[in-house]
Amino acid sequence: MKNKEINEKSLDDPNLKETKESEKQYFKKKPKSNFLAIIGNYLKTHIFTAIILILIAAISSATSVLGPKIIQYMMKTLLVPTSALLLFHQYVSKGNFSIGDLNDLLDKSNSGVKLKGDPNYILSNNDESLISNSKNYFTSLGNLDLGWVDWIYVQIALFILLGITTYLSQFIAGIMGKNIEIDLRNKALERLVKQDMSYYSDKKIGEILTKIVSDTQTIGEQAQQVPVTFMGALFTFCGSIATLSTIDLKLTGVVVLLMISIFGVLITTFGIVKKIALRVRKSITNINGDVTDRIATIRLIKASGTENYETERFKKIHIDYNKKSRTLIATQSSIITVITVGISSIQVAIVVAAALMYYDTPAYLAITLSSFISGIGTMVGPIMQITRLIIGLIQASAGSIRINEIIKSKSILDVSYEKEAGLKLKEIKGDIIFKDIEFAYPEKPEKVILPKFSFKFEHGKSYAFVGETGAGKSTIAKMLLRFYDPSNGQILINGNTDLRNLNLSSYLDKVGYVEQEPQILYGNVFDNVKYGRFDATDEEVIDACKKANLDEIIMSWPEKYNTILGERGMMLSGGQKQRLVIARMILKDPELLILDEATSALDNIVEKEIQKELDKLMVGRTSISIAHRLSTIKNCDQIIVLGRDQGVVQIGTFEELKKQDGHFKKLYEAGLMD
Ligand SMILES: Nc1ncnc2c1ncn2[C@@H]1O[C@H](COP(=O)(O)OP(=O)(O)OP(=O)(O)O)[C@@H](O)[C@H]1O
Known part of the structure; x- marks a missing residue:
């Protein structure tokens, strides 16, 4: 059958007509998502989990944020001696060069790099390799004086710390996600068994099942991802900006401007994608309702010999789902493309901006750019994570709207089930x-x-x-x-x-x-x-x-x-x-x-x-x-x-x-x- 014909025919299906009508009503009511409120409520009642998650996110972000700073220090300890040696030659040729002059030179370079070992020995030996060898220089981290090899050890230690904190945060967030999923499912099931019968007269079992099983699962999965990723990304992002600003304030300004534009795109598209995602969820719920209905009446199908008719019908009811899913996929793909291209362009933009700004100081340009690019690399991860997170967040928001339809539904019997509610009947002894x-x-x-x-x-x-x-x-x-x-x-x-x-x-x-x-x-x-x-x-x-x-x-x-x-x-x-x-x-x-x-x-x-x-x-x-x-x-x-x-x-x-x-x-x- 041609596609158009199928489309037209499929509109005759009462199931689809019903979906379109209920969808119109649904969006008229402007459903509200409270996925973030669900997480917020959980964390409010599990303060310890909240504190641990924040701490872990901060530590793990700090470990990745410090990366570019370490590279900057390492590069300085490696590169500064070369410049120092050039200057040393100039002074030596003029005669009378003291260790004070060398330290002056290092101070003037504003690099924080200092000479290691006994300076007099280095100078009295007048050994160029002693001066040029970067092993003899260090940069300070608090009270610690670290040479370039030490900076590599710091990097390795940070990686190990990152591994430990990542495991801990995933583990704790995983438990939180499962608890939220189970809690929501139990609440919804409690509501369902306490509902009066009229609640069931316009609902299909499959629809209820999709909400109870699949929506709660999506919420649980996202509850595991969202807080950890979001906090981690936020800390890493802010930390990266702070680190970058210590490297070069003007270039950091350029990065911040570019980032604001990318987030602007993300936020504006959020609402649109959420609406499309809800439509897709409604459509699949309708299909699930239909499937459960048909499987429950399998005896009728077998006795009527309508297997082929049903197979065709199943195909037809998927047309609407397919159409809506395509729109969702296309929108999500566009967002990811915009973000990915946007982020990649940051690196190019920074190289161009830095070249324009520091054209006349190539040494500064080299050191700054190398650590800056590494810093941007650290930022890219969180932004990509936030992009994916937003897509997950949209799914979870759609899920939470739907599960809340069950949890927040009212019943005429509401009061009757509370343990102390109503008069306790001892026996039916009268009329x-x-x-x-x-x-x-x-x-x-x-x-x-x-x-x-x-x-x-x-x-x-x-x-x-x-x-x-x-x-x-x-x-x-x-x-x-x-x-x-x-x-x-x-x-x-x-x-x-x-x-x-x-x-x-x-x-x-x-x-x-x-x-x-x-x-x-x-x-x-x-x-x-x-x-x-x-x-x-x-x-x-x-x-x-x-x-x-x-x-x-x-x-x-x-x-x-x-x-x-x-x-x-x-x-x-x-x-x-x-x-x-x-x-x-x-x-x-x-x-x-x-x-x-x-x-x-x-x-x-x-x-x-x-x-x-x-x-x-x-x-x-x-x-x-x-x-x-x-x-x-x-x-x-x-x-x-x-x-x-x-x-x-x-x-x-x-x-x-x-x-x-x-x-x-x-x-x-x-x-x-x-
Ligand atoms: N949930 C409902 N919503 C609206 N109308 C309903 C609902 N359930 C039953 N009815 C209608 O109420 C009327 C009485 O139904 P009821 O089942 O009490 O009849 P009955 O006398 O037991 O019939 P039968 O002997 O066929 O079982 C019927 O017209 C039926 O269509």
């Missing part, structure tokens, strides 16, 4: 009252699913909700589990306490939920049955499995109770899964049992067996079933009939409702209760 309840999903507030109604669930009795599809039966369960709060009205627990005022964990501790497609965790049988009552013993688990008629099946597996279940483990049949959940409920012994079409996915024979177990489980506790099957509702104390968009339309026992004209009778006669 559960739905008082003037009205419900519309927050995602679609204009569509009222359940118009205002009130109902009392008496303690210890069994209730069933019936009604045609979409009438709002499962919505009742969702409200009782606090997946959603009612739009109006109250759910009163024990007849008087608003569910919203209860500590949620203390309430859900006493609630058992069995759904149509039970959720099995990756873990062994013990892990799965104990989920929700972690203090139970293995014996209690085995006992619960026996009561749920599951023990015999488990014992037939090679690993018995240690068999791994879940996505990558043993696959269970629908009936086995339900039995496992029943065992979980037997162990949990909840005071309120919610059964949401628990048996509707099972065949008749298995359904009968499971219903028998559920009936046993329901004895002595308040139970609310959402049901399709006659067998589920027949024995219930009360049946509540829901009509689509009408809410509660009838209430009564099975025998009563069967006889009454109305909604239930229609459902029953239409065979919807079989």
